Amino acid sequence: MGFHRWKRVSSKITYHERFIRARKDELESPTGERTDYVYLEDPTPGTVIVLAISADKQIPLAKQYRYPIGDFQYNLPGGVIDPGETPLQAAQRELREETGLTAADWSEVGNYHPMASHFTRTAHFFIAKNARQTTHKQWDCYEEIEVVWMPAEQAVEKILSGAFNDLELAFAILFAKTKGFFE
């Protein structure tokens, strides 16, 4: 059990449409037992998430409608890495496109697997300090993003009271808080 000693006997894509690609692997245990493992394979190079912080400790939140949950949600700027981009390049591009902000001081928070039991995806988290408005927003065709500026400490309070429901946003803001980025 646990699958780390199981051998992959076969593997095939069982569904693929847009960002959703399912794969089914047939596995064999050391004792010859067989089972299938069905999971999502990320058809993209991964995603980036950017917590930008202005000189006066405000953070830009991206308010957007999330069709699968039927509601608006506060997120951090971010998106899918384009082929050939490094994660940092993608982070800088997504921040610029979604908010019109640039920043000179970038740090990498770490890489996370949002749902490692069923999804191969890696999400790369960044913090961009001293972010400031330098250009205009450029939205993708189906994006409609409202940028809402919030004092960092107010965002922390909202997370502690359960007012946000995006896990990536909640994690990144508490990471920055704990590491002293808001001081």
Place this chain on the structure above:
Amino acid sequence: MGFHRWKRVSSKITYHERFIRARKDELESPTGERTDYVYLEDPTPGTVIVLAISADKQIPLAKQYRYPIGDFQYNLPGGVIDPGETPLQAAQRELREETGLTAADWSEVGNYHPMASHFTRTAHFFIAKNARQTTHKQWDCYEEIEVVWMPAEQAVEKILSGAFNDLELAFAILFAKTKGFFE
């Protein structure tokens, strides 16, 4: 754009195997434009994640092999809500089954959508204080979980250095740290 003013014209399940169910909706904008939205529909009532804390501020981590990423990962105890269970009942059951622990003092951290752009899932986070060993682990058929106890503050340090890669674990531990649960 943004889809909040779009009307659902049709909806169908385009794939379903085990925990992976894809749905495709045809949408129509107020101006008559049509598009498809492909997303994952959670075939379960949602998931629970439990951060348990012992009286001496240690936390049990669940180390398990995650087949889609081809590596071991530290997670928090948790799993899928069974039909008819409340999220709290599921949290108590999963903690007991995966670690053999029970706790008298439970608080709900909040509900999160792990990937609201493409997945309907809700994940319910709980903190269980004064957790202690009262029974034996009962694993599901395909689970092989090693329970690793770690001082809470050491886990925080590991998150700040990027040593963990499970987002749910990292968020829950920083939430508890920020809210004073480790003091």
